[in-house]
Amino acid sequence: MFDSIKRLVKKWRASRDGGHQLDTLLAIADKRAPYAERSEWLIELAHWIRRGHAVRPAATDTADTAAPQSDPAHTRIRYLLRVLDRNPAWKAHVAGILRALLRESDGLSLLCDAGMPVHSGFFGAVFERLEASLIPPAPNRRDLTAIVTLMFNAERDAEWIDTLPTDLLARIHALFDYAPDDEEDQRDSTPFSLDLLAALHNLTCQISSTGLSQTVRSRLGGERTDDRLDDTRDARTANGSDVRAAMENQPFYRLTRAMLAVEAAHDASAAGGPQEPLLREVNYLRLLLDECRCATDNVFAHLYRNGVSVDIVFQVQRMRMRIERAEHLLDAWMAQHDLRAAARLTAELVRANQASQSVAHLARSNSSLLARKIVEYSADTGEHYIARDRAEYLKMMQMAAGGGLVTVVTVCVKFGITGAHLHAMLEGVLAGFNYAASFLLMHFLHFSLATKQPAMTAPTLARELDGADTPAGVDSFVSSVTALMRTQAAAVLGNVLVVFPVSLCVDLLWSAMFNHDLISADKAIATLQSFSLLGPTPFYAALTGVLLWSSSLLAGWADNWFILHRVADALAYNRRLRMTLGVAAADRLARFCRANVAGVVGNVTLGLMLGLVPVILTAFAFKFDVRHVTLSAGSIGVAIGVLGESALKMPALWWAVAGVGSMAILNVAVSFALAFYMATKSRDLRGSAVRSLRGAIWQRLRRHPLELVWPAKAVRETS
Incomplete structure (x- = not known):
């Protein structure tokens, strides 16, 4: 045809x-x-x-020769x-x-x-x-x-x-x-x-x-809808009309x-x-x-x-x-x-x-509101982690010290799990439970773990991006970024200053009480060598930052799901809970779940990912080990306790110390960069606006570099 x-x-x-x-x-x-x-x-x-x-055109085509082309x-x-x-x-x-x-x-x-x-x-x-x-x-x-x-x-x-x-x-x-x-x-x-x-x-x-449809009609606004219904009831009483009057509005x-x-x-x-x-x-x-x-x-x-x-x-x-x-x-x-x-x-x-x-156009046009919502709930969780003045800075040091103390137990349990020489998957599951339990304990004791905060606190900065088109908004945003960096320095310092010496003392005490160390000397040397800056440590530290960011994303999603489906109301008005616990207790349970759902989901998922993701990637893709600055600093403390003063003369120790420094930088930088990217995406900022914000941050750091380690007195006055 x-x-x-x-x-x-x-x-x-x-x-x-x-x-x-x-x-x-x-x-x-x-x-x-x-x-x-x-x-x-x-x-x-x-x-x-x-x-x-x-x-x-041909030479004979003289028409339209002056037309715009x-x-x-x-x-x-x-x-x-x-x-x-x-x-x-x-x-x-x-x-x-x-x-x-x-x-x-x-x-x-x-x-x-x-x-x-x-x-x-x-x-x-x-x-x-x-x-x-x-x-x-x-x-x-x-x-x-x-x-x-x-x-x-x-x-x-x-x-x-x-x-x-x-x-x-x-x-x-x-x-x-x-x-x-x-x-x-x-x-x-x-x-x-x-x-x-x-x-x-x-x-x-x-x-x-x-x-x-019910999907839209039920979300047209709470107070305005009630007012219209009240007016409709009045009209029905006065004129004998029915629900049609409400619909006609x-x-x-x-x-x-x-x-x-x-x-x-x-x-x-x-x-x-x-x-x-x-x-x-x-x-x-x-x-x-x-x-x-x-x-x-x-x-x-x-x-x-x-x-x-x-x-x-x-x-x-x-x-x-x-x-x-x-x-x-x-x-x-x-x-x-x-x-x-x-x-x-x-x-x-x-x-x-x-x-x-275009699938990409569909994703761009429908993802910004969801990203904004996840960002906002993560911001609600992490707002109190940013130290904006000296009092909050010292409080963050105390919270980080408590987190370092809990991490000592985590490190000791981790060495006990690896020393049992179990199957890789079972070892990963137990390590995940160990991390998750430690993170949950920190959460409920209001302690802080270094490098976990950027993923939760960087979305808080997204709220200030709404005013980034004004000089005052840019200045406020830069001040918040500086405070966040300073807070990370306090958290890392508080964690490391506690977890390292206490881990060392625990190993010495364990050796004195039971006449043997937590780990063998060969395991201690292998631990130091695994943290070396010359090895894959920086790469592993960057991937660990991705896991830290992923946990905050899941925490925001869980909080959004909890609110969307009104789970708190379902718990507060549940008939069995009211009959078993009482009305007041059921209401307290609902408020407790609402306040902690993001923290619990974020900490549990982070712990399980730190335990299971290395095992899965090692089995199916490439070798990967978790490199977290606080956990690694505690492991170095145990290794020095095993090796004694001779460890100070080993190059592997100092390369391991340098590797821990790279972990602190990469854990923070990667998780913050990913969370900040989602924050800018939720506000639909153009590339030029993001670059101008980066330039403003760099100028502030060049003018006031000491603000990265200690808050100025003026911060208290302006906050």
Whole structure:
């Protein structure tokens, strides 16, 4: 069926001269060809238009020589129109193909669905886009979305369409109306304005359906909804009305009725009636669309306060996209004779259709709110870890000292587990339980572990990124970063100053009481060598920083899940808990779980990851050992206790000390960098803004380097 057209297209592609390519392509244009062949012809014409370089006009082409040629696609369209003007037969066939495309294809698919995901959930949309990228639409599909996808698949297509000159738009519009003398062209033809009106009706129904669903309706705002219900009860008492009065206060409910009023006013105007009712109804429809957009803002605010669901965010954002599309279609429908408005709408449809094919665009457009929510809950957990004045700095030293004391027990238990020579997986599980129990004990005793804080405290800085566009906001942000770095110095110092000497003393005491050390001399030497700066220690320390950041991410996710599903309320009002513990005790249990869910999940997951991830990676990928500054400092203390004074003369000891220093830097730097990246992503900061913030931090450190180790007196006065 397609052999003849394929041979001609192959011959056309083999030609090297641009003019000869176009002549060959126009010569095979046939408005009576089957739909698939006409679609293939249009696709090839679109590829020729955006080929990328301008066509050199012939010497006899004197028309339009002074026309602007800023875009090669515009130049090629001008050349195409000149060739068609010189060949009326070709022009008639091209015009017939264009008219048939609009007549025989489903325009609603392009006007309503281009750029709109079909699936109601985020992950369904991901699979939809992956499928679309692997299986492009066939040219025999009778809908404009498939044709637009195949014709305009380059990133700059929407740009050159949007910037088409007015004279070119007029000539393209005239091409559609050229030689409409064929009876087939006139049969079953529908004005494009009616397609716009039908698309508007379709979109308003979809917007109303989503807006009146329980997912959106229950999140339109607490106090305002209660007020409306109170008003409705009063109205029902006074006038005998029912729940319909409450529904009529919703813009989503009134939207479909307003669209029906617009259609009725349009029919009356088309029959010769006045234009004023139509304009009034259109303005009212615009107002309702704006109210619907404000309602989606209320939904996002509710999600921000009460937990984020990816699927809910996806559905609300899709509804917002439909509201914006409805406004664009309404503008184009009201300005039917404005060719510039038609070009803007076409470019918007092409741009949206391209975005609908991109998985990366979907992830970028739907992940910022979830990242913001996770960041905020992590920030709530870590705010009290930032020492902003001298009193808080000394308190952090005390908390870090307590964390170092608990770590001594952790190190001793760790050596006991490794000394048992168990199976690698069992050893990893026991080590994970050991770490998790130690971290939980620190959490409930309000102690601090060095390098765990950046992953929890860096998101706190995201709150101050909201004011990063002002000098005062930048200064506040830089002050917080400096305080965070200073806090890390205090935490590392407090941990190491306690865990190292106490570990050493524990080994000496153990040797005196039981006449043998915690570990053997060979194990002590191997421990020092494993921490050497010359080995893989820096790489392991960086990967440990990734695990520290991951634990904070999981902590924020758990807190978000806890709030989203209102688990605290479920516990507080649980019938069995109330009967068993009492009302007050059940309420205290709910508040306790709410206050500690993030800390418990973060500490447990961190402990299990530190124990299990090295075993899994070593078995399936590459050798990996945890390198944490506090745990490693305690291990060095035990090793020195075993080796005695001779250890001071061993180069391995000092290389191990240098390796611990690299752990302190890399644990903090990697976890902070990852958490800060998520914080900036949640605020949608551009790269230039992030670079300016980095420059401001560097300038502050050069001017006041001592602030990294000791807070100035002015900090107390300004905080």
